[in-house]
Amino acid sequence: MMQMGKRLFRKSFKRKQKQQEVAEHAENKMEERYGDEGISSNLQENIDFLHEAFGKAPDIIIRQFVIKHREERKAAIVFIDEMVDKDLINRNILRPLMIDSEKVTSTDDLWDLVTERLVSAGETKNVLKKTEILTGVLAGDTVLLIDQYEQGYVVGTKGWATKSISEPRSESVVRGSREGLSETIVLSLAMIRRRVKDPDLRVCTYELGKRTKTCVNLLYMDGLIDPQIVMEVEQRLKRIQIDGVLESGYVEELIQDQTWTPFSQLQNTERPDTVVAHLLEGKVAILIDGSPHALIAPAIFTQFYFSAEDYYERFWIATFLRIVRLISFFMALLLPAFYIALVSFHPEMIPSHLAISMAAGRATVPFSAILEALMMELSVEILREASVRLPGPIGPTIGIVGALVIGDAAVTAGLVSPAMVIVVGLTTISSYANPSYSAAISVRLLRFPFMIAASVLGLYGIMLLFFLLCAHLVQLRSFGVPYMAPYAPFNLTDLKDSLFRASWKYMNMRPVTFKPQDRQRQTLVHKGKDENSHETSGR
Amino acid sequence: MKPVDDKITSYQTYALFLMTIIGTGVLSMPRRMATHVGTDGIWVIFLSGVVTWIIVYVMTRLCQRFPDQTLVEFTEEICSTRRIRWVGKVGKYVVLLFFAIGWLFVLAMVVRTFGEVIVSTILQRTPIEVIIMSFLLFAVSIAGSKIELIAKFNELLLPLLLIPIFFFIIALFQKGKVINLLPLFQVHWSAVIAAVFDTVTDFVGFHTILVFMAFYQNVDKAVKRHTISLIIVVLNYWLAIVTSYSLFGVDELKHILWPTSETVRPVFVPIQILERLEAGMIVVWMVASFTTMTNILAAFVESAMRTFTIRESNRKWTAIILILPIFFFSMLPENIHQLNRMSTWLGRYTFFVDLLIPFILLMFAIMRRKKGEKQHEQANSM
Known part of the structure; x- marks a missing residue:
């Protein structure tokens, strides 16, 4: 089935490639139309060009003025309203050029004077082509053009209004940093830089999206990561030919290994500390401008069930919570299916007291177990969707109304059995116990095939589907790393951070799964004694 | 990548x-x-273990002589002579035919037994054809993938095999009676041989190493690994035998159809989530049978593909074609009695094929000084 899917996909991929060639033709309009055209020496001509290129957009501001130095020379600056720091423009570009230039008595060429002595900004660039003016302006920089010079001067003035650093909404913790990554890529990058003060942190920049020109950063620790992974990620990023990238999800789907799977093969996170933790394990992180979600690759199955807090709290509780999550994973996946199988095929397996009360509850229910379960699961999904979309304070209300009122009424009306309500409630709660939303979604989806299998072949059907799921998981790979590592292929040393988390004292090595070049995590090799206790007593 | x-x-x-x-x-x-053999089963199982070990040893040695080669390649190499070309091919086909018949019937018996157990324990009203067909279809979707994936699949499910051991031990402590295990050494040696013959079939599937060993990372330690795994299997079986003997006693045992899963029935577990724990046992046993099925089928598919040089993209189709005769043969016996008789005969057949053919091949290989070349250079360099 999987292979057929792949083949289908390959065919459509070819077709897509063809379409892409056509699209490329149209999309690279800007480059094509203006090509290598140089900047004109006539200022008015350049201004006319800009007006035409932007289609007289109201937010494009072209300020014309005169630089007075030995002789009067016309000049103009171009920028986009609200994308620039206006203070900076007024203070560091306009003021020196319009006012201070008169006082300078140098005999230098005007251009050199302007670039070397007058404009007092940090990030500047000389450009020669018209397209470069456009990209500069679109990126939020200011371009200075002076009459009779066939070049432009791009001054970095990016400064748009941003949201202040906020708490990560989807991955909140009790203990640990409250900072979440920002929508502005430089800010996110700075947050990560602040946490790893190591020059080995490499940042490669890509521009994805033919029209959106979204800035994408690839982060990794040089000399630590397996270079093959970096090469592979780079290759896949370069292959992206889409017109727009608005969220990390675009990139995730475009570079993942397998499309025909409910499991995500890249992890996304809002937490800078999580990003750093993964970088230190020998993975890459991909930051996308405009999205507070960073992507982590390669990602393996287990890491979707780890929370950042697992590493911050003591290892006992971390281990316990991981076991709880494993149970909740199986409950979210199999509980309704088990209920259906037990009720409709194997009632003898239910303890007799429970069976009697369950039968009493089901006596008035007019539907079969599978129909009952599907109805309930579907209504819970609707409730969930409704409470997510509703504005802030109303959301929880819907949950309470839906779950309590409708559930209770349905039971009293004899439409569903009380046991079913418990099963559905437990399932829903279990699926929320998952630290990663993207992993929770896959379980949510897989629950339904299991329910149908249970209604057709009972326990046996559940087992068959379970085998298929295992076989599917085992053949998945994320950037060459087996998805089910360290369980299959089995790796004893990596089990220290799997279902159990060993104390940091004993995790001296980085996980082998990601083949880090530098395996050592800490140099001090503890042999199980509490060295620290002696030290503190001596003090 | x-x-x-x-x-x-x-x-x-x-x-x-x-x-x-x-x-x-x-x-x-x-x-x-x-x-x-009555109560003597407690030690006879070790005898069948030893017999199996001899066969496994011969097979392992044979495969070690030809690293990275499966049954298909090395039989041709052993049989081929320089003067007459077709001798090697004919030898290959004859040997493979023996194995193929064995495998087809073994798979058919495995799947039929599976169906019978499911029908008699958890799905009483489902027709056996449905169970067998669904089992085969799901097995095909997994066995139709590469051997390496099969290995990982087994690896992932292996921990589940530990569960019955707890059941056995709890059952032993709660209800086991030592008196049921005695007296020992009462049986005639001919009965022992018959029992060994019969129980060697319970080790069915070890001949898959003839194919799987070509994919091992390291064949040098294969003998040790196979021996250890065989010891684990024998101990597991021994535990099952001891538990059911001590729980039921020999005379009652003769009338219980599936004694191993029945052992958990009298077990009382204080936290009673599910009544009738043997369903749990059946689930674990489903895992065991399913992997037996997929592994043998995968080995079968692999050797069929190598024999007829079928392209990799057609692996799934090969598997699908192979299950048709398996389904047919599995429906041949009309009832459990016939099924048992057939599997007894099949056991003898596979026993001789597994014992004699690898032995003869190994003898020939040693006499004619045939040896495979090592191709492990790339593997070591990585």
């Missing part, structure tokens, strides 16, 4: 071997042991 770590690792070796061998037979084995 090219996967580099795809060869079968040492842990996967154990997983493959254990999961292949422990299969359908384990449910009925204590009964068959009891009918043949």
Whole structure:
């Protein structure tokens, strides 16, 4: 089935490639139309060009003025309203050029004077082509053009209004940093830089999206990561030919290994500390401008069930919570299916007291177990969707109304059995116990095939589907790393951070799964004694 | 990205071997042991273990002589002579025919036994054809993938095999009676031989190593690994036998169809989530039978593909074609009695094929000084 899917996909991929060639033709309009055209020496001509290129957009501001130095020379600056720091423009570009230039008595060429002595900004660039003016302006920089010079001067003035650093909404913790990554890529990058003060942190920049020109950063620790992974990620990023990238999800789907799977093969996170933790394990992180979600690759199955807090709290509780999550994973996946199988095929397996009360509850229910379960699961999904979309304070209300009122009424009306309500409630709660939303979604989806299998072949059907799921998981790979590592292929040393988390004292090595070049995590090799206790007593 | 770590690792070796061998037979084995040798089954199982070990040893040595080659390639190499070309091909086809018949029938018996157990325990009203067909279809979707994936699949499910051991031990402590295990050494040696013959079938599937060993990362330690896994299997079986003997006693045991799963029935577990714990046992046993099925089928598909040089993209279709005769043969016996008789005969057949052919091949290989070349250079450099 999987292979057929792949083949289908390959065919459509070819077709897509063809379409892409056509699209490329149209999309690279800007480059094509203006090509290598140089900047004109006539200022008015350049201004006319800009007006035409932007289609007289109201937010494009072209300020014309005169630089007075030995002789009067016309000049103009171009920028986009609200994308620039206006203070900076007024203070560091306009003021020196319009006012201070008169006082300078140098005999230098005007251009050199302007670039070397007058404009007092940090990030500047000389450009020669018209397209470069456009990209500069679109990126939020200011371009200075002076009459009779066939070049432009791009001054970095990016400064748009941003949201202040906020708490990560989807991955909140009790203990640990409250900072979440920002929508502005430089800010996110700075947050990560602040946490790893190591020059080995490499940042490669890509521009994805033919029209959106979204800035994408690839982060990794040089000399630590397996270079093959970096090469592979780079290759896949370069292959992206889409017109727009608005969220990390675009990139995730475009570079993942397998499309025909409910499991995500890249992890996304809002937490800078999580990003750093993964970088230190020998993975890459991909930051996308405009999205507070960073992507982590390669990602393996287990890491979707780890929370950042697992590493911050003591290892006992971390281990316990991981076991709880494993149970909740199986409950979210199999509980309704088990209920259906037990009720409709194997009632003898239910303890007799429970069976009697369950039968009493089901006596008035007019539907079969599978129909009952599907109805309930579907209504819970609707409730969930409704409470997510509703504005802030109303959301929880819907949950309470839906779950309590409708559930209770349905039971009293004899439409569903009380046991079913418990099963559905437990399932829903279990699926929320998952630290990663993207992993929770896959379980949510897989629950339904299991329910149908249970209604057709009972326990046996559940087992068959379970085998298929295992076989599917085992053949998945994320950037060459087996998805089910360290369980299959089995790796004893990596089990220290799997279902159990060993104390940091004993995790001296980085996980082998990601083949880090530098395996050592800490140099001090503890042999199980509490060295620290002696030290503190001596003090 | 090219996967580099795809060869079968040492842990996967154990997983493959254990999961292949422990299969359908384990449910009925204590009964068959009891009918043949009575209480002496407790030590006779070790005898069948030793006999199996001899065969496994011969096979392992044979495969070690020809690293990275499966049954298909090395039989041709052993049989071929320089003067007459077709001798090697004919030898290959004859040997493979023997194995293919064995495998077809073994798979048919495995799947039929599976169906019978399911029908008699958890799905009483479902027609057996539905169970067998669904079982085969799901097995095909997994067995129609590469051997390396099969190995990982087994690896992932291996921990589930630990569950029955707890059941056995709890049952032993709660209800076991030592008196049921005695007296020993009362049986005639001919009955012992019959019992050994019969129970060697419970180790069915070990001949898959003739194919799987070509994919091992390291064949040098294969003998040790196979021996250890075989010891684990024998101990597991022994535990099952001891538990059912001490719980039921020999005379009652002879009349219980699937004694191994019945052992958990009298067990009382204080936290009673599910009544009738044997369903849990059946679930674990389903895992064991399913992996037996997929592993043998995968080995079968692999050797069929190598024999007829079928393209990799057609692997799934090969598997689908192979299940048709398996389904047919599995429907041949009309009832459990016939099924048991057939599997007894099949056991003898596979026993001789497994014992004689590898032995003869190994003898020939040694006499004619044939040896495979090592192709491990790339594997070591990575």
